[in-house]
Amino acid sequence: MSRNAFLFGLFVAIILVIGLYRAKDGARDSSADIARLEQEIADAYKQKRLLEAELAHMGRREWVAEYARIELGMQPARANQFATEFNLDLLVGPVRPEGARTPAAQIEAVVETVKEDDTPGKAGELVGADEQE
Amino acid sequence: MNAPFGLLKVGRMSRSLMIVSAFAVLFVLIGMRSVSVALGAGGAIDVVDTREREAHIRADIHDRNGELLATSVSVYSLFADPRAIWDAGEVAAALGSVFPDLDTHEVTARLENRARAFVWIKRGLTPRQRQAVFDLGVEGLGFRVEHQRAYPRGSQAGHVLGHTDVDGKGQMGVELALDKVLGMAEEPVRLTLDSGVQYIVENELEAAAANYDVLGAVGIVLDVHNGEIRALASWPAFDPNRPALASDAARLNRAVGGVYELGSVFKPLTIAAALGSGGISSHERFDVRSKLVINGFEITDTHEGASRMTAALVLAESSNIGTVRIAERLGPDGLADAFGRLGLLDKAQIEMSGSAAPILPSKWSALSNATASYGHGIAVSPLAFARAFAALGNEGRVPGLTLVSRERDGERPEHERFVSPEIATELVAMLRLAVTDGTGRRADVPGYRVAGKTGTAEKPIAGGYAEDHNVNSFAALFPSDRPEYVVLVVLDDPRRGGEPGGTAALNAAPVAGRIIERIAPLLEVAPVFDPAARSKRASRERSAP
Known part of the structure; x- marks a missing residue:
């Protein structure tokens, strides 16, 4: 009985030792993987720094401004091209008096007039009628 | 017979026992070692760290x-072990084929020194150059x-940034001033500069340099409330990627390391100091009809105006005589004290190397008091002046300069009181008048309410001043109804077709105006159009020839 117990204990101890050994072996592999990944991260970080430097280099404002000027015909914005809600009256004229018709409403009114008359040649007077208002 | 057999039996048993014992000990040892290895007793995991060991x-x-x-960025540096090289001349010649600028004689001499195990050949190689050296097979x-x-x-921003040497040590600018911080910090160091504003200032300075054939130029944009520098440019430009190729003129950061007699831009400071001391009132009129003679030195005005001027008119017409009369109320001690509170008697404190000390009168006499009141006989760095001028836009407090963003720790430099908020506001109004109706008209930008002052100073030469060589400047605050920024432009010896380029009103002022028009949107200053000002301007433009 004691011999069987001894053998069983020995068996369990061997299993434990083997299990621990495998775990240790796995940890060793994981550690190597981590080191490799850390190296990859370091390389990627280095690459990122280089790309950021290249982006900053390629995005130099003098080049962008030159490109915008030559290729797109753009110029630095002038002060009178900016407006706030307080400046609109001065820049584009006062708000239409209350009750005044919008340009769209004016056109609609003329179209209605044309429909009512329904005579040839009236449509040709649309522009003139709009301008008179 | 029994005895020998018995002895033999005992001997066999003894040998068996010994063998069994030996095997038992062996198995125990193997078992212990297995357990030891499995449990990792005393064992760190023996894994080679393949990452590069870098500083x-x-x-x-x-x-x-x-x-x-x-x-x-990572680069490769080439070194050699002379002890492992048989023919130094051949190796040097091979390297010379890859690096045409390499001094092969000097390299040969270094490689022949077999007492050394390590010598640098060339640093900062590109990957392509590195491969070319590999291909030599040396x-x-x-x-x-x-x-x-x-x-x-x-x-x-080359002058601001500075550069490092081949070992990565700061040699100039922020790289030198913040060398330790940059060497240890994990996070990027954030400056107060705005790249967009910096570009515009540099761009306009370059255009001004081409238009006016200047020896040098400075442009500064400063937040009046917290002293943060939004742009700081010095012309000729400096490329920190190639510091060895830069001329001495390009290396000099004129904004910080140059000192100039800036002329009439000092007048608002003198007037503010006099108003602050109670020595004058803003309604008082000063006689400017006749020239002044102090210790044999004549002080005159270059253009005629009213015979008696208020402080506002003195500023708008840039009267030297009027300013001296005002400074006389302060006295030498009073003016020196005021300039001291503005920080003009010391070098500008900034996180950048090479801040120059001012050149001051050896003694604050009546004459030096008179000339210093309108910016002669005292030479300061443009940055120190910009800081002093910012006090007028900051309700009379002198902001502490800074180049490093302090958003993170909330640290703010202390502000010293120069004059009361009321006097500062009054001065800004006077400066606005100097732009709308005075010498600074060409700096005005519709919508941005520029307030400012021109300064035209003859350059000092041995024994006096050069009449045909000037330092022209324009100091501006905008928007004048709620000042946010100082813009300072300094042009060193502007010329037109080889002739003197005229006063600051003709060159420095329009440069400042163009800068303000372009940077205001980036700084989120919205234009406000005053109908009265617009019609006045239109009428002036109509009446212009």
């Missing part, structure tokens, strides 16, 4: 919006990975 990477430098201004050569400082925006 700490110097921190990047960003502008206030996170745009990259300076970084460190023994005794090796590479080390190093970090080289790179400034991807070229010369932009």
Whole structure:
């Protein structure tokens, strides 16, 4: 009985030792993987720094401004091209008096007039009628 | 017979026992070792760390919006072990085929020194150059990975950033002033500069240099409330990527390391000091009809105006005589004290190397008091002056200068009181008048309410002043109804077709105006159009020839 117990204990101890050994072996592999990944991260970080430097280099404002000027015909914005809600009256004229018709409403009114008359040649007077208002 | 048999039996048993014992000990040892290895007793995991062993990477430098201004990139540096090289001349010649600029004689001499085991051949190689050296197949050569400082925006903010040497040590500008911080910081160091504003200032200075054939130029944009520098430019430009190729003129940061007699831009400071001391009132009129003679030195005005002027008119017409009369109320001690509170008697305190000390009168006499009141006989750095001028826009408090963004720790420089908020506001109104109706008209930008002052100073030469060589400047605050920024432009010896380029009203003022028009949207200053001012301007333009 004691011999069987001894053998069983020995068996369990061997299993434990083997299990621990495998775990240790796995940890060793994981550690190597981590080191490799850390190296990859370091390389990627280095690459990122280089790309950021290249982006900053390629995005130099003098080049962008030159490109915008030559290729797109753009110029630095002038002060009178900016407006706030307080400046609109001065820049584009006062708000239409209350009750005044919008340009769209004016056109609609003329179209209605044309429909009512329904005579040839009236449509040709649309522009003139709009301008008179 | 029994005895020998018995002895033999005992001997066999003894041998068996010994063998069994030996095996038992062996198994116990193997078992113990197995357990030891499995449990890892005393064992760190023996894994080779394959990462490159590199020095700490110097921190990047960003502008206030996170745009990259300076970084460190990995480069290869070539070294040799002379003891492993048989024919130094042959190796040097082979390297010379890869690096045409290499001094092969000097390299040969270094490689022949077999007492040394390590000599640098060339540092900062590109991957392509490294491969070319590999392809030579020469023994005794090796590479080390190093970090080289790179400034991807070229010369932009070159004077502010400075540069490092081949070992990564700061040599100039912020790189030198913040050398330790940059060497240790994990996060990028964020400056107060705005790349967009910096570009515009540099761009306009370059245009001014071409138009007026200047020897040098300075442009500064400063936040009046917290002293943060939004742009600081010095012309000729300096490319920190190639510091060795820069001329002395390009290396000099004139905004910080140059000192100038800036002329009439000092007048508002003198008038503010006099108003603050109670020595004059804003309604008082000063007689400017006749020239002044102090210790044999004549003080005159270059253009005629009213015979008696208020302080506002003195400023608008830039009267030297009027300013001296006002400064006389302060006295030499009073003016020196006022300039001291403005920080004009010391070098500008800023996180940048090379801040120049001012050149001051050896003694504050009546004459030096008179000339200093309108910016002669006292030479200061443009940055120190910009700080003093900012006090007028900051309700009379002198802001502490800074180049490093302090958003993170909330640290703010202390502000010293120069004059009361009421007097500061009054001075800004006078400066606005100097732009709308005085010498600064060409700096006006519709909508941005520019307030400012021109300064035209003859350049000092041995024994006096050069009549045909000037330092022209324009100091501006905008918007004048709620000042946010100082813009200072200084042009060193502007010329037109070889002739003197005229007063600051003709060159420095319009340059400042153009800068303000372009930077205001970036600084989120909205234009406000005053109908009265617009019609007045239109009428003036109509009446102009």
